[in-house]
Amino acid sequence: MTSTTLFWAPFAARAALGFAAASIGILALAPHAEAQSISPTVTSQNKAAVEGKFDAWKAGTGNPFELLADEASWTIEGNSVASKTYPTKEDFLSDVIRPFNARMSIGIKPTVKSITADADRVVIHFDAAGTARDGKPYVNTYAWFFQMKNGRVIRAAAFFDAIAFNDLWARVTPAG
Template sequence: MWVCAMKLDETYVKEIFTLLENSKNQEFFKYVDDNVIWQVMGTHPLAGTYHNKASFITSTFGRLATVLQEGGVILKVENLLIIGPFAIVEMRSLSHTKSGKPFDNTYCWIAKFDGGKIAKVKAYVDSALVADVINSNSNL
């Protein structure tokens, strides 16, 4: 049985996710367990299940960094809901592609916390937009 040592609250989660809005992605990932299970849903080049933090970062944030302007993935929290050990976080992208177009994506992450760290995530994104941005900007 999964047990959370701390009661999750909106202030704590908002602090963590605001790091993504301020291009402090490395700081954000300090709050992600090394052995996180991260499912990226959809039918695009980033979709799949990642079984640790390093694999997730390299395959998603790292890959997007090659097609986005400096700062890479920048996400702003739009809505946040806490239910027990889960944080449901709706975000929108503030990023731009290397060609200058907005990467106008929306995200919904369902994050399960354990001991103050993100232990499991199911992430939903616009599959068609992700595929288009990667395919259109990979050669820039």
């Protein structure tokens, strides 16, 4: 071997390891193999189920939380006062949704911008507006990412404007 080859050998080895690690990372980010085998019918059923619950929410006859499996985890991303992972449906409802609704005199209604489905994944982008108990409007934009199984949400991640949420949470005391 030449001195140039000896010089580059450790870098080449590190590059190969880096490439392997990157490949593993990419595979970890890819949809699960089970998701790839889900039929287009399941994709459309998942989307229709979510659309139906959002329509019911807007009409005041239901809500998307009805889709949550009992063991569903819900993660609020970012830096709001409620940001963390709630390990079950009941944890999420009792710690976030019921106290949120108790701060509202007119509950929020969604205006869906888009619902996109791919296999067991459904993404909902929507605006929501309502009136807090202090008479001030609450307006926010949300992006929810659902993973579904057998027509139920088993994992969710939510993104929204934490400033608007935190303001409501601090400003308005929940109704008793």
